[in-house]
Amino acid sequence: MRVLMFGWEFPPYISGGLGTACYGLTKGLMEHGAEVLFVLPRLFGGEDAGTMRMIGAAEAELPEEFSRFMEQGKMQLLQVNTALFPYATDKSYLSGDGAMGYDATFQSKTAMGGGLTGMYGSRLMDEVFRYASLAPDIAARHSFDLIHAHDWLTYPAGMAASSYAGKPMIAHVHATEYDRSGDFPNERVMQIEKMGMQSAERVIAVSEYTKKIAIKQYHIDEKKVDVVHNGVLPGSEKPEVRVDKTFPVVVFLGRVTFQKGPEYFLYAAAKVLRNNPDVRFVVAGHGDKLLSMITLAARLKISSRVSFTGFINSADIGQLFGDSDVYVMPSVSEPFGISALEAARAGVPVIISRQTGVAEVLKSALKTDFWDVDGMSDAIIALLQHNSLRRWMSRNGRQQARMQTWNKAASRVLTTYSKLLS
Amino acid sequence: MEQGSFQGAYNVFKIIIMKKKRFICLYFQVHQPYRLGRFRYFDIGRRGGYFDDDKNRAILDKVSAKCYLPATLLLQDLVRSYPGRFKCSFSFSGMVLEQLQEMNPKVLSVFQELLSQPEVEVLAETYGHSLSALASQKEFEKQVKRHGEMIMSLFHQQPAVLRNTELIYSDSIGKYAAEMGFKGILAEGADRILGWRSPNFLYAASEAPALSLLLKNYRLSDDIAFRFSQPGWNEGPLTAEKFVHWLNAIPEDEPLVNLFMDYETFGEHQWAESGIFDFLQALPEAVFQNSDFQFITPSEVLEQLHPVDRISMPEPVSWADEARDLSAWLGNPLQDDAFESLYRLQSRVENCADEHIQRDWQKLQTSDHFYYMCTKYFADGDVHKYFNPYDSPYEAFVNYMNVLADFELRLETAASLPPALRRSFKIQREAIPHRVQTD
Numbered sequence: 001m002r003v004l005m006f007g008w009e010f011p012p013y014i015s016g017g018l019g020t021a022c023y024g025l026t027k028g029l030m031e032h033g034a035e036v037l038f039v040l041p042r043l044f045g046g047e048d049a050g051t052m053r054m055i056g057a058a059e060a061e062l063p064e065e066f067s068r069f070m071e072q073g074k075m076q077l078l079q080v081n082t083a084l085f086p087y088a089t090d091k092s093y094l095s096g097d098g099a100m101g102y103d104a105t106f107q108s109k110t111a112m113g114g115g116l117t118g119m120y121g122s123r124l125m126d127e128v129f130r131y132a133s134l135a136p137d138i139a140a141r142h143s144f145d146l147i148h149a150h151d152w153l154t155y156p157a158g159m160a161a162s163s164y165a166g167k168p169m170i171a172h173v174h175a176t177e178y179d180r181s182g183d184f185p186n187e188r189v190m191q192i193e194k195m196g197m198q199s200a201e202r203v204i205a206v207s208e209y210t211k212k213i214a215i216k217q218y219h220i221d222e223k224k225v226d227v228v229h230n231g232v233l234p235g236s237e238k239p240e241v242r243v244d245k246t247f248p249v250v251v252f253l254g255r256v257t258f259q260k261g262p263e264y265f266l267y268a269a270a271k272v273l274r275n276n277p278d279v280r281f282v283v284a285g286h287g288d289k290l291l292s293m294i295t296l297a298a299r300l301k302i303s304s305r306v307s308f309t310g311f312i313n314s315a316d317i318g319q320l321f322g323d324s325d326v327y328v329m330p331s332v333s334e335p336f337g338i339s340a341l342e343a344a345r346a347g348v349p350v351i352i353s354r355q356t357g358v359a360e361v362l363k364s365a366l367k368t369d370f371w372d373v374d375g376m377s378d379a380i381i382a383l384l385q386h387n388s389l390r391r392w393m394s395r396n397g398r399q400q401a402r403m404q405t406w407n408k409a410a411s412r413v414l415t416t417y418s419k420l421l422s
Numbered sequence: 423m424e425q426g427s428f429q430g431a432y433n434v435f436k437i438i439i440m441k442k443k444r445f446i447c448l449y450f451q452v453h454q455p456y457r458l459g460r461f462r463y464f465d466i467g468r469r470g471g472y473f474d475d476d477k478n479r480a481i482l483d484k485v486s487a488k489c490y491l492p493a494t495l496l497l498q499d500l501v502r503s504y505p506g507r508f509k510c511s512f513s514f515s516g517m518v519l520e521q522l523q524e525m526n527p528k529v530l531s532v533f534q535e536l537l538s539q540p541e542v543e544v545l546a547e548t549y550g551h552s553l554s555a556l557a558s559q560k561e562f563e564k565q566v567k568r569h570g571e572m573i574m575s576l577f578h579q580q581p582a583v584l585r586n587t588e589l590i591y592s593d594s595i596g597k598y599a600a601e602m603g604f605k606g607i608l609a610e611g612a613d614r615i616l617g618w619r620s621p622n623f624l625y626a627a628s629e630a631p632a633l634s635l636l637l638k639n640y641r642l643s644d645d646i647a648f649r650f651s652q653p654g655w656n657e658g659p660l661t662a663e664k665f666v667h668w669l670n671a672i673p674e675d676e677p678l679v680n681l682f683m684d685y686e687t688f689g690e691h692q693w694a695e696s697g698i699f700d701f702l703q704a705l706p707e708a709v710f711q712n713s714d715f716q717f718i719t720p721s722e723v724l725e726q727l728h729p730v731d732r733i734s735m736p737e738p739v740s741w742a743d744e745a746r747d748l749s750a751w752l753g754n755p756l757q758d759d760a761f762e763s764l765y766r767l768q769s770r771v772e773n774c775a776d777e778h779i780q781r782d783w784q785k786l787q788t789s790d791h792f793y794y795m796c797t798k799y800f801a802d803g804d805v806h807k808y809f810n811p812y813d814s815p816y817e818a819f820v821n822y823m824n825v826l827a828d829f830e831l832r833l834e835t836a837a838s839l840p841p842a843l844r845r846s847f848k849i850q851r852e853a854i855p856h857r858v859q860t861d
Binding site: 245246247280282284290291294295297298299301302303304305306307308309310316319320 | 462463464466467754755756758759760762763766814816819820823824826827830831834835
């Protein structure tokens with residue numbers, strides 16, 4: 001089976017969860033014997049390279065097993081000539097990337113600061129359709145059985161390839177505009193999402209939660225949607241648990257944006273600190289709400305117990321998990337929430353909002369509604385107070401995270417493929 | 423008839439007296455903060471070393487070369503050229519003196535040489551260039567005392583006049599100063615306080631009448647300190663002759679012109695190329711040739727003049743920005759939370775004998791840290807940006823709070839609290855099989 005897959009980022013050059021997901025999923029698919037043609041946007045010289053850091057897929061250092069797959073001819077990386085690439089520091093791009101997470105491989109000039117507008121620029125839209133316009137040519141030059149497109153930026157490309165080659169398409173929903181922007185979505189993005197999901201033969205949602213959104217917000221036929229939960233890559237970093245620490249640490253890790261609910265974390269922190277003034281809270285990540293969150297912490301008079309890290313790289317994330325006693329994901333709407341699994345994998349007890357997809361697989365996590373700061377602070381206090389509870393959650397969380405492999409996810413995806421081809 | 427001739431004689435007498443008794447009081451502030459290095463969350467509890475030694479040394483060397491050395495040598499010349507006639511006064515923060523001791527003792531000795539002259543007076547201030555007067559009278563007094571001891575050991579003078587950080591003054595601060603035995607204090611001659619009154623008189627503190635107030639003539643001071651080389655200023659270039667002309671335009675019954683400014687005005691804020699040193703060099707001669715003014719030190723002012731009125735400043739007044747209030751350092755949520763968080767540690771620091779803790783405590787109180795958190799001019803950029811080593815006030819704040827968190831942890835381990843009273847939190851997490859276990 002050959003799959004023509006449209007993505008927009010791939011490790012090691014990733015700006016968020018989507019790149020990691022594509023990596024995990026393609027690896028799992030190939031382990032099951034599928035062949036993948038992975039299309040990445042890329043620039044071919046001539047453009048003004050001075051303002052952007054240009055990394056083509058060809059220059060990407062692939063993990064060892066991928067080189068093997070490539071040698072065996074199971075995988076090919078294709079590049080197309082477009083400026084759409086995940087490492088742009090273009091503000092509109094940054095805010096438009098639904099899966100953009102904490103793992104910012106690119107570096108901001110300053111660790112903090114720098115406002116994101118939360119708006120979509122016109123350039124990004126142009127790039128999406130430019131990417132799509134190149135898709136038929138790729139489809140013509142390769143043979144494949146079906147098309148698999150990841151999130152709205154690649155739906156038009158998938159649709160173009162599908163209509164050119166007459167092959168069925170799968171729309172893989174990692175996030176929706178509804179999650180990112182709540183009641184104030186970007187209409188054009190929503191339109192593309194809806195078009196992509198509707199014209200696709202099948203839709204894969206990363207959670208039941210997201211499936212419901214696809215049905216309710218995008219009016220997609222329920223029978224057409226399969227749920228495939230994301231996996232978590234085996235931990236490469238070994239969190240060095242800090243044994244000399246004299247204070248408990250509670251961590252928020254993710255983009256500091258509306259979607260992630262950072263303000264609920266701070267309100268809960270203020271309540272916890274009334275109970276235990278020694279707890280330290282860490283807000284790790286960057287985003288358009290960072291400055292207002294710093295101000296909020298100051299207004300709540302809790303800054304002496306809250307650290308804001310700004311952008312944080314994966315080595316630091318390992319250390320942060322090693323430090324942390326509780327991980328909180330208070331997302332307002334989270335299609336999946338892979339970093340909760342990563343925290344669980346590192347043995348950190350997890351509190352998640354009910355508005356997350358990961359809640360479906362991380363059964364041991366404590367759950368509250370995102371807006372319920374009382375419930376959230378109670379959960380934090382309970383975890384910090386009761387060593388036995390923390391131990392139990394740590395053990396169970398790690399087990400559940402371990403079971404959530406990409407190999408398992410890939411076999412579910414293959415089931416969808418065979419449904420489509422039979 | 424008899425009465426008339428008395429009146430005439432009295433008028434002549436008054437003019438002679440007045441002509442004799444007009445004074446210029448020069449005061450220079452010398453300060454460099456210990457700027458913080460980048461201190462991340464991950465550094466909390468893991469390393470000390472809050473300060474960017476390289477940057478602090480580089481700035482001290484630069485300012486020494488551009489200002490401290492040339493300006494001080496010039497003043498030495500002027501004092502020698504006009505013995506007993508050219509006078510000025512200084513105050514130094516403990517922060518700049520510590521840095522000079524550590525990194526540039528040569529410049530310190532040039533200052534010591536100048537300050538050994540009777541024409542040069544040194545004033546008291548807070549050791550840490552802190553805002554402690556706004557937080558705690560006790561801490562304020564401790565700092566002024568610590569500063570006084572350093573001044574005595576370096577300059578062999580016992581300061582009699584106080585200058586609080588950034589010229590911040592209020593009625594309460596006046597009371598603190600009087601209680602500590604100071605006879606005079608420097609303050610800003612802000613319009614909103616003075617109203618129709620002139621800064622060119624000696625005043626008394628309303629709540630502590632024994633304390634005299636020397637008010638800065640901000641127009642003439644800022645002509646030198648800020649406008650001297652400002653492009654588009656229609657009075658530029660400013661010459662000593664022109665400045666003396668302005669001094670002469672002051673009504674004859676106003677006896678005192680207080681020119682207070684940062685010492686870095688000479689060569690650092692106003693570069694040598696602007697002619698600022700030529701101006702300073704020419705000023706005494708121009709004053710002596712073309713005016714009735716004499717130079718005077720703050721302590722001499724208290725001997726020569728009597729307060730004409732009481733001045734009340736219920737709210738603190740400073741010399742910063744147009745607002746001349748505290749808004750450069752306090753007032754936004756970041757600054758207020760940082761300030762309160764800092765002084766929450768005060769009683770614990772008092773109970774700590776560790777000298778490293780005590781020194782860092784001084785350095786962390788320096789007003790500059792709060793200045794960097796000012797959001798007033800974040801949008802348009804201004805003098806604040808010039809003095810700000812951070813890209814944004816938020817960055818300054820986050821960095822400072824991380825340092826403060828580490829300081830608090832050190833305070834707890836250093837505190838002589840019995841172990842039972844120490845706060846602790848033991849991590850009990852399941853061992854991860856493949857993890858590197860530290861012991």
